[in-house]
Amino acid sequence: MAVTDEAIEKIKEMIVSGALRPGDRLPKESELAAELGLSRNSLREAVRALSLIRILDVRQGDGTYVTSLDPQLLLEALGFVVDFHRDDTVLEFLAVRRILEPAATAMASALIDDAELKALEDQLDALGPEPSVEELVACDLEFHRSIVQASGNAVLCSLLDGLSGPTTRARVWRGLTQEDAVGRTLHEHRMILGALRDRDAEAARSWATVHVASVEQWLRTTL
Amino acid sequence: MAVTDEAIEKIKEMIVSGALRPGDRLPKESELAAELGLSRNSLREAVRALSLIRILDVRQGDGTYVTSLDPQLLLEALGFVVDFHRDDTVLEFLAVRRILEPAATAMASALIDDAELKALEDQLDALGPEPSVEELVACDLEFHRSIVQASGNAVLCSLLDGLSGPTTRARVWRGLTQEDAVGRTLHEHRMILGALRDRDAEAARSWATVHVASVEQWLRTTL
DNA sequence: GGGCCGAATACATCGGAGGTATGGGGAGGT
């Protein structure tokens, strides 16, 4: 195995074993390189790689630190990976989202509090009756994100966040080409909110399913 | 932005835009470095980072190539990230798996063919009546992996693969400490297989839910 | 006491040199 890959493994091991904790600072480049027995250049490659997936945070003039390792932060890197999957696998991503989104919405219906419900309503109200497609999709993203956050599962939230990215373009496209898509989306949002307010898990799940499935169905007939 | 990060973005853009296709070979280090306007050292950091997440494949003495970019390959990197989440967030990962696994099993019930059913049965038969805990967990992993593959969604398959890793240790632990866990697991596997053979999506979904939930419940009371 | 400036620190970037694994082409044998 290459020295750089060894270094990646060793740094990973230091973190997993607890020798390095979230927020901790690593020894400076030259020291860590000597400690791991490789050159600064090779070590830098390892650090850069771990930095890309948000394990490490390097600050010039300051030092290199272990990130918080929050699920949100780590799965954020998922978005980067997902960017490479365009067009051909969008349907598969959408299918996964269709599984997770209704489940998350149902979970949220039991846990969401009044303040969060109010915030959701404000989000929907902020959008005018005739929003642009870009505004609508942005609102859509934010609306679902807020709901999933209320599900209380950070992993689930980050996962859906990463998965929602690649389907965004498809949704914009739909808004532009399908006549009643905008109005239908707004209506579905209201129904989901209503189900959450009623603490009706089954209704929330069903409306979320309908919501995602409508995009999926349209995409399937279009491609 | 640092030159290395720029290089990462540029290489990503070359791939996403289609200038570089899966399997294509990149210009050699020195040429690409000159083309992107940075030193070889800095370019190497970018390449190493993209190589860690399986976007690029570097072969010494040969060249650097774009990987197949299969969902399976890219989400494999998910396992690396997930390794950093131990103990505290296992329950959240398990909760997500509890959502996905039943759905995938239900999907598989409609698509699985006779050969795949036979392979599943052989897998279960290969395990003796009194397997070791490690054998059982390995078989468990493989059994579910085969089922999810039959669901026909590569993204879903890779995602579950990545998520199953961190819960493996928990399952081993359970097998060691909970008396009837082994026998119950074997029974549940048979029931899932039976439901698949009957093409009974609802039964398959329910048994898969029971299967994952039993681990979840045990873990929740233990932690 | 507060704000400004400069030294120390640590990462960023570079160019070059020597090492090593790979792959292919040519020489030789069958």
Added chain:
DNA sequence: ACCTCCCCATACCTCCGATGTATTCGGCCC
């Protein structure tokens, strides 16, 4: 004519040393 083995050009691997740049923190001035 075909196959096998060996040599070497190629391209990545690793390292070194030097210079540039951003941040931090202390002392100094107002």
